[in-house]
Amino acid sequence: MCGIAGFSGNGDNQDLEKMMAVLRNRGPDANGTWRDEGSRVWLGHQRLSIIDLQDGNQPMVTARGNLAVVYNGEIYNHSDLRKQLEDCGHKFIAHHSDTEVLLHGYEEWGEGLADKLDGMWAFCIYDKERKEFFLSRDRFGKKPLYYFASGENFIFASELTSLLKHSLVNPKISSLSLQKYYAYGYVPAPLTLYAGVHKLPAGHNMKVRVAGADIAVRKYWDFALEPFEKIPAQPEREWGERLRELLRLAVKKRLMADVPLGVFLSGGIDSTAIAFFATEELGRPEVATFSIGFDEASFDESGWSYKAAKFLGTTHHLEKFNMRGLLDIIPEISANLDEPFADSSILPTALLCKIASRHVKVALGGDGGDELFAGYDPFRALKAAEMYSRCVPKPAHMAIRLLAGKLPASFGNISFDFAVKKTLCGLSYPKKIWNPVWMGPLEPDELSELTGAKVNIEAVYSEAIDLWDACPQANLVDRTLQFFTKLYMQDNILTKVDRASMMNSLEVRSPFLDKDLVDFVRRIPSSYKFRNGTTKYILKKALEPVLPREILYRKKKGFGSPTAKWFKEKTLKFGKGINGETPSARFLKKKLAEHVTGAKDNRLYLWSQWLLENTAVKY
Numbered sequence: 001m002c003g004i005a006g007f008s009g010n011g012d013n014q015d016l017e018k019m020m021a022v023l024r025n026r027g028p029d030a031n032g033t034w035r036d037e038g039s040r041v042w043l044g045h046q047r048l049s050i051i052d053l054q055d056g057n058q059p060m061v062t063a064r065g066n067l068a069v070v071y072n073g074e075i076y077n078h079s080d081l082r083k084q085l086e087d088c089g090h091k092f093i094a095h096h097s098d099t100e101v102l103l104h105g106y107e108e109w110g111e112g113l114a115d116k117l118d119g120m121w122a123f124c125i126y127d128k129e130r131k132e133f134f135l136s137r138d139r140f141g142k143k144p145l146y147y148f149a150s151g152e153n154f155i156f157a158s159e160l161t162s163l164l165k166h167s168l169v170n171p172k173i174s175s176l177s178l179q180k181y182y183a184y185g186y187v188p189a190p191l192t193l194y195a196g197v198h199k200l201p202a203g204h205n206m207k208v209r210v211a212g213a214d215i216a217v218r219k220y221w222d223f224a225l226e227p228f229e230k231i232p233a234q235p236e237r238e239w240g241e242r243l244r245e246l247l248r249l250a251v252k253k254r255l256m257a258d259v260p261l262g263v264f265l266s267g268g269i270d271s272t273a274i275a276f277f278a279t280e281e282l283g284r285p286e287v288a289t290f291s292i293g294f295d296e297a298s299f300d301e302s303g304w305s306y307k308a309a310k311f312l313g314t315t316h317h318l319e320k321f322n323m324r325g326l327l328d329i330i331p332e333i334s335a336n337l338d339e340p341f342a343d344s345s346i347l348p349t350a351l352l353c354k355i356a357s358r359h360v361k362v363a364l365g366g367d368g369g370d371e372l373f374a375g376y377d378p379f380r381a382l383k384a385a386e387m388y389s390r391c392v393p394k395p396a397h398m399a400i401r402l403l404a405g406k407l408p409a410s411f412g413n414i415s416f417d418f419a420v421k422k423t424l425c426g427l428s429y430p431k432k433i434w435n436p437v438w439m440g441p442l443e444p445d446e447l448s449e450l451t452g453a454k455v456n457i458e459a460v461y462s463e464a465i466d467l468w469d470a471c472p473q474a475n476l477v478d479r480t481l482q483f484f485t486k487l488y489m490q491d492n493i494l495t496k497v498d499r500a501s502m503m504n505s506l507e508v509r510s511p512f513l514d515k516d517l518v519d520f521v522r523r524i525p526s527s528y529k530f531r532n533g534t535t536k537y538i539l540k541k542a543l544e545p546v547l548p549r550e551i552l553y554r555k556k557k558g559f560g561s562p563t564a565k566w567f568k569e570k571t572l573k574f575g576k577g578i579n580g581e582t583p584s585a586r587f588l589k590k591k592l593a594e595h596v597t598g599a600k601d602n603r604l605y606l607w608s609q610w611l612l613e614n615t616a617v618k619y
Helices: 013-022 078-087 098-116 175-184 235-253 269-282 302-312 324-328 330-336 346-357 378-391 394-404 416-426 431-439 444-451 462-470 476-502 515-521 537-543 563-568 583-597 603-614
Strands: 002-008 030-036 041-047 067-075 119-127 132-137 146-150 153-157 197-199 204-209 214-219 261-264 288-294 315-321 362-364 507-509
Touching: 002 013, 002 067, 002 119, 013 030, 013 041, 041 067, 041 119, 067 098, 078 098, 098 119, 098 132, 098 204, 132 153, 175 431, 175 444, 175 476, 175 603, 235 269, 235 515, 235 537, 261 269, 261 346, 269 302, 269 362, 269 537, 288 302, 288 346, 302 315, 315 324, 315 346, 324 330, 324 346, 330 346, 346 476, 378 416, 378 431, 378 476, 394 416, 416 431, 431 462, 431 476, 444 583, 462 476, 476 507, 563 583, 563 603, 583 603
Parallel strands: 261 288, 261 362, 288 315, 362 507
Antiparallel strands: 002 041, 002 153, 030 041, 067 119, 119 132, 132 204, 146 153, 146 197, 204 214
16 A cells, blocks of 8 residues: 655645655655656655565656556556556566556556456556546545646645645635535545545546646446346355355455465454455465454454454454553544544554554455445344334324433443434434434534534435435335445545554455455345345355354444543543534534433534544644
8 A cells, every 4th residue: 555646737846745744654665756847747655565565666657758657556456467468569667566557557548447457546647748647546445536626736645634735735624515524424525524625536537637737537437236137046055156256266366465464353254254265265374363352341342353263263363452542542543534534433443453564564354245235234224214204203203202312321332222312313304314314423403503504405415315316226225235335435434444554554455345246246136135134144145154153143243432431521522612602612512511411422423523623634
């Protein structure tokens, strides 16, 4: 993994150096710059050396100097692409650098390059002859890419904080983006917290003419649910065999590295399956696995990770902490989080990455499994929620919600009262926004109270509503799959893993997001993903021949942090945001008072507000 930055137009070497300094954690092993003074183009790169340690430094330029590239990611099929390009007459200089494949691939295929890549990436290729940038982001958006354009100036970087170091970038907070942050817990692409600053969305390419900064953004790939029309006689057996084979191949591809490599192992389905196929490929003791545990039972999964490691025979690294261990890393998190997002599981994720980075430079993780196979709790609530919304009149619902609100708040990891209240909260609104309201810090009525003005629900939740309307299948499970796979995963889960790993100079790879595996899974009907109340049904059936049932069918826990307890005990305190008599200050005082007295569990909003005040992005 690496950090990239660059610009065209006004600016100088000092701007580039400031932008790169922010990215040093992403690439501490080497750095480089390149410029085309005639066209006022600057490129910078911070390298985390993983593949071709000797010849892979960047920015990399073709032999005749017509193309230059800065690149963050890994291309798992680069060897196959290299052979294709050599057959077309291309001459390579580096021994086995995937970066050089991008340069020759762009010469040969132009914009079609992204379609041929299997991996994760964010890159910028500068075509000196055409005087244009070509930028691309991988299919699911594992690697970030921010940009800003104004007049003849175009500026890009791996992180928002890096972009803001350029002297020309001084934008203002977008009020709509801020509302989306409180509604979702993150700012969905292509927006950022700032007006005029954008993320290139997942699965998109962009061309930029450096004279005038003319921009053209094009989608080259999209995740679409297209179920098989014909169901096999024994779908669990036939689809199960195919899933095992595809996951095995996906893991094998991601074991490619010239540095030490390991696997995250929580003891859940996804991580245990990945570790199993890694041991098949490398041998049992040769696979290093990593997990963390906590002294508070509702947050601890270490017993399951130990069982999984014992079954797999891996060399397991488990470290247990008291909850103070999470609190201690908050200053590091807030300093390196970049654009804030309100998922407190960033804390244990960052701690896990810190532990793993002491032993390896690459780790395989289970991200994508829950999104692709309907693994989240909201899937269990859909049928009952639909029946409830159809049968319970709104006045009766409001009375039930008021009654549920009197349940005493408890502050464990996803407590019963918290789940009940969030479910009823979502059911107060149209189906199209159930999922974001269930998952987000604030509901629409609270957004209005926070801002002191009526909120336009259609504008705030536009991304979730568009996905709902665009889903060709009418059932709730498919529409919820689309929400989690296309929105929540890109802007929450993958952002979390990128920031947590990069602040520890660790590369994390996701076998479940392999393009061939994804292409097969999207064809499996949702009735085989969530079936008779069982989440991830077809994946569990596929893995029954290779993993213990107690792991496959155990209750899902997930990473959590005791933010509710910290706010109740005033361990985390607010600064400027709570002062004054603005609507937002009054709202914060009210929510904090409710939380401290135990009247309500406002952990999601309080954490989102605290992060907004304490991240490197200025609010």
